[in-house]
Amino acid sequence: GQQVMQIPQYQHVQEGEDFTTYCNSSTTLSNIQWYKQRPGGHPVFLIQLVKSGEVKKQKRLTFQFGEAKKNSSLHITATQTTDVGTYFCAGRGNEKLTFGTGTRLTIIP
């Protein structure tokens, strides 16, 4: 079946530093979504990427979808304490999403 891996599993950064998480799928994806889960909370949708090579920005967050539609990345510029949480990518196959393993981001003030 489809597998979606993320690296790194954990990332600790000083406040103000940049952060990147990478997502790799074993199969070509029709689209990829990103979710954020705050500690103790539930996943919240951030964005969806559909086109090969697509890049989207949301303020300090930049999302990329690879040319082969098998990988994606999320980059946060100048992290803030509000960025704390676990970031999941999720690849769509038919009716189901396959979630990545997640990257837990902690911020050192």
Added chain:
Amino acid sequence: NAGVTQTPKFRILKIGQSMTLQCAQDMNHNYMYWYRQDPGMGLKLIYYSVGAGITDKGEVPNGYNVSRSTTEDFPLRLELAAPSQTSVYFCASRRGGPLNEQFFGPGTRLTVL
């Protein structure tokens, strides 16, 4: 709109007991999902439904059952609870169509002792 609601928020079960986790959405979404999330891990799909009366297995269905008699409700049944079912359970829904955003409920934290 309340979005996706789940009850209960917390539950402790003894081995062998049964229970139903409730999930409801008021967004008229066709698609609904049940996931489990083990500590420090990602989300694993248990069951999903593409509409009332239609359900299908996900990645980890063993030990669980679902039904979808209405568009709004998608309960998850645990039969003969086992310690391996200790987890946080999330219900989610989506409308369908080109923007496939899934909306998640707040989760049910289940402990089986």
